Amino acid sequence: MTVGRSETLAELFEPKSIAVIGASNRPDSVGFSLFRNILTSGFRGVVYPVNPGWKSVSGVRCYPSVEELPETPELGVIIVPAPKVSPVADALGRRGTRGVVVISAGFKEVGGSGIALEEELVRTVRKHRMSLIGPNCFGILNTDPAVGLNATFSDSLPARGNIGFVSQSGALCAGILRYGAAERIGFSRFLSVGNRAGVDENDLIHSLGADPATQVILLYIESLADGRRFLETAREVTELKPVLVIKSGRSAIGERAARSHTGSLANAAQDRLFDALFEQSGVLRAESIGELFRMAKIFSSGLRLEGPRLAILTNSGGPGIVAADACARHGLELPTLPPVTRESLAGFLSPSSALGNPVDMTADARPEQYRRALELLLANPEVNAALVIATPTGIMTGRAVSEAILAARGSSGKPVTACLFGLTDLSHDVSFLEEHGIPTFTFPEEAISGLGSLSKYHAWRTRPRTEVRRFPVDRAAVRRTIREATAAGLSVLPEYAARRLLHAYGIPTAGAERVRTVVEAGKAAGRIGYPVALKVASPDISHKTDVGGVALGIETPFRLRLAWDAMARALAEKAPAARIEGFEIEAMVPSGKEVLIGVQRDPGFGPIVVFGMGGIYVEVLRDVTFRLAPLRPLSARHMVESVRTFDLLKGVRGEPPSDLEALYEVLERVSQLAVEVPEVSELDINPLIVRASGKGAVAVDARVVLTPTSRSGSPVSIGRSSSARRGTPARGAARPRRR
DSSP: OOSOOHHHHHHHHSOSEEEEETOOSOTTSHHHHHHHHHHHTTOOSEEEEEOTTOSEETTEEOBSSGGGOSSOOSEEEEOSOHHHHHHHHHHHHHHTOOEEEEOOOOSGGGOTHHHHHHHHHHHHHHHTTOEEEOSSOOEEEEOOTTTOEEEESSSSOOOEEEEEEEESOHHHHHHHHHHHHHTTOOEEEEEEOTTOSSSOHHHHHHHHHTOTTOOEEEEEESSOSOHHHHHHHHHHHTTTSOEEEEEOSOOOTTOSOOOSHHHHHHHHTHHHHHHHHHHHHTOEEESSHHHHHHHHHHHHTTOOOSSSBEEEEESOHHHHHHHHHHHHHTTOBOOOOOHHHHHHHHTTSOTTOBOSSSEEOOTTOOHHHHHHHHHHHHHOTTOOEEEEEEOOBTTBOHHHHHHHHHHHHTTOOSOEEEEEOOSSOOHHHHHHHHHTTOOEESSHHHHHHHHHHHHHHHHHHTSOOOOOOOOOOOHHHHHHHHHHHHHTTOSBOOHHHHHHHHHHTTOOBOOEEEESBHHHHHHHHHHHOSSEEEEEEOTTOSOGGGGTOEEEEEOSHHHHHHHHHHHHHHHHHHOTTOOOOEEEEEEOOOSOEEEEEEEEEETTTEEEEEEEEOSTTHHHHOOEEEEESSOOHHHHHHHHHHSTTHHHHHOOTTOOOBOHHHHHHHHHHHHHHHHHOTTEEEEEEEEEEEOBTTSOEEEOOEEEEEOSOOTTSSOOOOSOOTTOOOOOOOSSBOOOOOO
């Protein structure tokens, strides 16, 4: 990223002078379209065409080079072949130009030499401390009448509005502008970031967040330049104004081979990581471009919803039922109307009307009945908003019902949306309502989707504010654990070392001892107390259960010896090349619910915390959720509540509820570990046994994968070694593998 904070970007959107390098008189060229668009959009500044091949462009004197311009342009728009872009940017930089928009393609997106050309361009703009938008972008728009900037190859400046739009796709932008015009949606600022060699979506969110003319921010993204910075920036901006996003494509998270449950789950649920990111930052995600703009329409109207309770008023039962069904999908409630409201409605509506919620006035409803009914519904303190569905019939024209809706809304601050059906053109009636702040939709479920997004944003804005808790840590134990593993060249911590790391962060673990022989195992079991568990300790075995490396509920010395022998045979058969470093005798934890808590570290997102129901079926059930560390207490709570099987933790069929407070705290402690110990690449606690309320939670099994660097700093393999000597438990010593 080059320069790109809000003050600098504001200057790019409000230039007083522009040079278009590559402006042309060829009608089929981008240089022709873009220069003509600047001229015809009402730009209030000065624009200079630059092209040695023309004396003038569109009747404006043309200059052969940047050096010969009569003044320094504040903004340069570059439309020349890719190899010539960097020299042009350099010439602008030497003149003192603050920023450039590179429309030209042929850079990183084509690979090969294009990558080198983009790197050269970045070095050039950094040298001159210039902002860079692009390359390979659509351009920028500012509809402010005092600016009137259309530096794109779209034919016309869109209507003035309060929506700022940022897109990674240039090809999408022209279609979006046409769609916005058809849906009566206006924009404040509009641009594509192209290859994001300079300014990226994070810079633009920050800039649009500070722009008083922009009240809603829309994003079309295929990937994120910096997920961690996105979280921080979007969380700050969504406190002030809504940020709506449509995310397409797949990320690169989890490309490396997964060696743990957490890695496997993250690899298989890449898109859900973005859901978690958006949820943590207050960003609302749309599933389609249509939904994105329906959400934008309702937010741009200035409506705010104070709760999820909706009243539906209709003169047709079918659309009312469709709307009611949609409420369940979008988190909206349909409160039962109080008797006094139903009695008042019955006093002037048809006897065949349905007076529940939705209120179906039937097809013989008249505009005056719409007005009186809507007034009653909005006066109900249990109602936060209303959707009015109207099918014009007979003398009840679209205009008449629109005026009735507007009159009923009056000075009420509650959101009102409308859905008008009809065989005739209702565009004038729709425009009438929207000009007076009542968003109107073609279908009821579209209105419900928009109202649902209002409700979610209200919940975000009014959520309890919690700060990240910091727990005391035995940092000496952490340093010793990592130092010993690094000195030994380990890529996976032995289980005893993993337990030590967890213990240093205050995460309860089951009591355990490491042994090498069956005799040592018997003595350790006597000290710990039966029943015990026997587990193999090997850096090469990710999932011990799969290879017979776990025996649970061993109650006597005789059973311990039998389990030892059975494990020896299983390991010899299923993991003959694994290095066996010993065995663990572990106390059996009293019964409880098994959950998984994990960490996966990603270059773009940083440490990701994973939570789900645990045990051996976690990768089959995939009932997991993700958050970026560090976790606030509220995020930890939301993680647990968001899994499908949360009811199991609350207690079902007479079972006592689990100790949720202990579970939340373990999540926060793991989050702190993930942030503070970057040497931990992956972490699995599976299972964590969550006992009954008040009895805590205990980590039974833990696996820690370290960042793959050796003492010399070069990568080391964390896979199994094909040349490792065979090692299995026996009644004598279990020989550890030599390195």
